[in-house]
Amino acid sequence: MPVKPYHHPAAGWGALKYVAINLLKERVSGVNYKSLFAQNQPDGFDCPGCAWPDREHASTFEFCENGVKAVAAESTSKRVTPDFFAAHTVAQLLEQSDYELEQHGRLTHPMVYEPASDKYVPIAWDDAFKLIADELNALEDPDQAAFYTSGRASNEAAFLYQLFVRAYGTNNFPDCSNMCHEATSRGLPGTVGIGKGTVTLDDFEHADTLLIFGQNPATNHPRMLGELRECARRGATIVSINPLRERGLERFTSPQHPLEMLTLSSTPISAMFVQPRLGGDLALIKGVAKRVLELDDRAVLIGVPRVLDPDFIAAHTVGFSDFARDLRTEKWALLVEESGVSREQIDRLAEVFIKGQRVIATWGMGLTQHKHSVPTVQMLSNLMMMRGQIGKRGAGLCPVRGHSNVQGDRTMGIEERPAAAFLNRMARVFGFEPPRHHGYDVVATIGAMMAGKVKMFVGLGGNFAMATPDTPLTFKALQSCALTVQIATKLNRGHLIHGRKALILPTLGRTEIDLQNGVPQGVTVEDSMSMVHISYGLNKPASPALLSEIAIVSRMAEATLGRRHKLKWQAYRDDYAVIRDDIEKVFDDFYDYNARVAKPGGFHLKVASREREWATESGKAQFVPQKIVLDTPIRRARAKHGQRLLVMMTTRSHDQYNTTIYAMDDRYRGVFGMRRVIFINQQDIDMLGMKAGDWVDVESAWDDGVERRAGGFMLVAYDIPRGCIGAYYPETNPLVPLGSVADGAGTPTSKSIPVLLSLAAAS
Template sequence: MAETKKQIPESGHVAPYHHAAAGWGALKYVAINLFKERVSGANYKTLFAQNQPDGFDCPGCAWPDREHASTFEFCENGVKAVAAESTSKRVTPEFFAAHTVAELLAQSDHELEQHGRLTHPMVYDAARDRYKPVSWDAAFKLIAGELKALDEPDQAAFYTSGRASNEAAFLYQLFGRAYGTNNFPDCSNMCHEATSRGLPGTVGIGKGTVTLDDFEHADTLLIFGQNPATNHPRMLGELRECARRGATIVSINPLRERGLERFTSPQHPLEMLTMSSTPISSMFVQPRLGGDFALIKAVAKRLLELDDMALLTGAPRLLDLDFIAAHTTGFQDFARDLRTESWALLLEESGVQRAQVEQLTNVYIRGERVIATWGMGLTQHKNSVPTVQMLSNLMLMRGNIGRRGAGLCPVRGHSNVQGDRTMGIEERPTPAFLDRMEKVFGFAQPRHHGYDVVATIAAMMEGKVKVFVGLGGNFAMATPDTPLTFKALQSCELTVHISTKLNRSHLIHGRKALILPTLGRTEIDTRNGVPQGVTVEDSMSMVHISYGLSKPASPDLLSEIAIVSRMAEATLGQRCKLPWKAYRDDYALIRDDIEKVFDDFYDFNARVARPGGFHLKVASREREWVTASGKAQFVPHAIERDTPIRRARARYGERLMVMMSTRSHDQYNTTIYALDDRYRGVFGLRRVIFINQADIDMLGMKNGDHVDVETVWDDGVERRVRDFRLVAYDIPRGCLGAYYPETNPLVPLASVADGAGTPTSKSFPVLLTRTSVAAVA
């Protein structure tokens, strides 16, 4: 499926960025975004309540707050998220009356974002190709009618974005399971699913084992596949403090990101006034795309070799033998696999020289308290589950799990993606969870597994899913194989999107379609005169409450909780005795029922009322292993020899490139705030490809040339995007970087992480060809 939409040539430039991350540049762009969004003075003041005990939780990333009570807890990208929500620009019924869906489809994602906040529920009018106003009662009646008309509950899918609160997510899964399905695709399916599926097999639970307190005691940090300056900037504050007290920080990433080189903290006046900065990483390792697994295994192999040498010479052992004996199983099989693994294969697959592997191993050995953090650079490959498990193996070798100042730290993206999964947004629920749900609510739970994101798209294409409901997000643009996803959504009988702002998913609709506008997290949510708060769970399992402070963008908005509960009432009627109206009138009642289902949420309302909230117990942090053996488990994995990328490389040789998609700095997920990526030196451009200069030379091209990109896959489908500008960059040979969602059309739906189903958006095989003038014209 080739890209068919004509592209408007971008005007912009590329210039190296020599400044530290953040600093005055960040403050400049904060001011620009507040002005661009026309944020009023009253809403401007709400920024100072962001991430405060009596304020609202940032609707951006899931990085935790220092005691949730510091005086200045927002970052540049957090401001962008709040400014976008607090904008004075509005998308009204008059706006929709003036634009057909076809006209809006011709606009860029950035242009769609700039129109502002949705104000009224809208229904699609096929005869006029326009959305028109609809009453809330009529909207819920339409949803209920379509759901009731389905032949079986599994013909509906309920998608969830990580912006949904714990309370909304809990009601959403309660409604879906009362309706009769486990079809709960969610944004986790596209990002950290490999973490959620991989860690239970090693340490028993798919969550990280550290808190912010551990960063104060760590002496070594290994940062895999992350760009904190863009994706979770407040993490740089923690890294700055670690670096200033002498901790060793290693960045392991194909791209040498500016934010992990130097950082100027806007919260420290001396650095700002003196134009100084703090060096962050003392070592950079750049594996090839998909090479992290081989690199981590190589470090584990070298560690074992050095421990064998210590045993022979009588030197102190390098493995934590006491920990391994008391807390783990499977080490002998794992060690046997390491000893028989080929060094040549490990180095070839990782793309890292032996000397640097040994240097990285020595850093790990010197560390007494090591934290390993990772983002989607580790989780969006075919081998992502083995990679996460191999990293867990490496940390177990030296007892770096369940020790103060050490542990596993997956850094989630969206603000409540981890909380949504905790609340039961899970297409593969455990029998224990379903048993508890039956006990608490008194109705039989669906027991078969449902569809994840990729399976949902396939099911829509096959006519197996006919109603799609999206609780937040931009499903059409966040997902892989974009033209196929568009056709899948358009084949539905009904698509429903619960949103704050206009996005392309509203325009790629089913035969019938609804846009349901909802309150943002920054906005006051009052029921019967009482302000209502909602909770979220951050990347480190802290749960805290959030209260909006801004006037709602429109009096016609409903909260996510009100929308979900009214959908449930309209659909389930008298056959379901759950107190939907009581839930939306008092969110504390939802938390009371969450407490009944999840033991770790005991005294939920009382504990979350304390400043900073509370920490959910993570068993592996306490060295309690919820595994079949009752111990942490070493899991050996071999390097897979027969993969799509290996087959493509055998066919095309050095012309075959492996591409990853990534965010720009002026972007959060699929939301495009502006067209700059200043830390990478890209301004006013998005259709760019980061490529090694030696690869440009090999292809017979020049820096700045324009190319088309075609996926190499074996299903006979053409996947192509056109007219991208080459940008010479510090990236390993044979590897490419480009922005999403522009390159999502290149990711085949069938290209997923084994055992997780996550699209392989960080490694897919492509070919580059020169863009012809005729193709662009």
């Protein structure tokens, strides 16, 4: 059966079974298999998967099921050689699924597209760099090129990349942050002064309450479940706030604990589940804040201890009076209607929050991929400030990033809107004037390619074609480029959607030994909690022809810039410590970089808001009132189509990381051997006059005159609020309009797309 309920705890023996399956499927050799025991260890390599931090004192097993999948995919013995490309045209490869493309294995040689044969053919590295340089230098304006970055790039590679591109003359840095936590990066500076979380892993040991917003840790960052397990076992209250009731936040069996495994027991995780409708988090959080204020007013009236933290508010914040006035005038009926959560449950959630003396609020893309995601992040910050739950042990804000170094890449300057202070420092250290105007983010880059304003695309990792919204339009945009360059470890569809000229440049993975002049090199990453640590690969490279990302970037720069600016590209790629020496000249917090990162576990970057220092205009944390906006695309679509209008969220399966498909199962949601499914409330199935198991087509209900349709999805009855549906990406990315973005962040609104379902023609 393709769909059957999953009644077991998350992880446990099922996780070990699938670890074994993936190691066998990828044909991981015995030598590479042993390297798993060095994953996330002080003298090993950092997991190329998620950005969850490592414990200061790592145990023997510091990896999870999905981390093993990521390492197995990189350590596979399967190879994509020039002979493979000689046997397949691009047209033939395009007929394969994303999963099939991924299964071919590691890229081994630089390849260039040959239009006459519709095939990729080998090219020498020197010739590849000359082609890139010739195309870049032939552009009329540096802003006609865009440089994408995946969150797997190391700090050193990201720093060199932005140095090269700014020396070339543009700030066009679309990157994966633009599609995930950009609302966090843009929202938090307006309240607490910096777009990073305020907690460390140590705080989880002291928290008594955790509010988990819009996350599925069992799939997206499974090692987080180990921390939640320990919190639950010592009595902390955990609340899951998510439209989907995810299995990993119900019960968890830890593979790290033999007694739990041998007795087939498990640990309950969440004490309370709250299921807002898609896009309802802003109203829900505002409702909790309103209730907290009401209870504080009552406490003042009857002379009992305050619910708010007036000392924190007085000493550390501005704007509370306006914020409180807005809360008092907001109507309860509107908050209940917009959140999709009953008044009684909002009150219970407020009681849990008030009872907590040390509260951590975590969130993922369930909060950030909506039109009003910036206000939502700021409202959550407001709520936490009301009770002084920022900047004290065991409490704070915890955005959980996805890819392993997505936060570090932004720290290193992968930013299309760079701060003037950063550019001033770059100018002083490197002796050239960097561009000052803002560049293109992901959505703007696609639009610029369509308009002929961007003519060249370079991708440092990732799968831009499949990760981005409005897939057919994105394909056309890439195909309009004069040259596309993809730096990658494995084949993906983004390599097949190419410009008139195209290069695939294979690179070392993080698990592989990176020798420069016979000396192993380490690279550093920054995790979700601002810890910076070094990573050394242990596996033999998949091919002797591979270059490191740092070597590729520095040689692109050398070929393109020539003797301009006298930057030391050769020295950088000979010894990565030289890069770190220059990083500390640009960023004060990276002082003694090489010495500090050499210590086991690395070092923590100072986050000012954690220390109750506020890098805002006022010099204090800022309460920011937020209105519930009613004139939205979803409301307009519902007015036109009635109750048949549904709101779609895109999500990952358990056998997936970002756009990488490891297998066709999603066992925690009970889906096996398939991906084209729609999770939908049974009452909505009945309302549509359909039944579970029916096959449907999905159409966006957008008002720009463009037809967006994806066909052939099976209805699966699921525990999801009425009016909401869920489906996997990238299969449903064609339904996300390019113009549907978060206000103030530009993030595609992949968690709130108005759609219509109809029976598929073949059903």
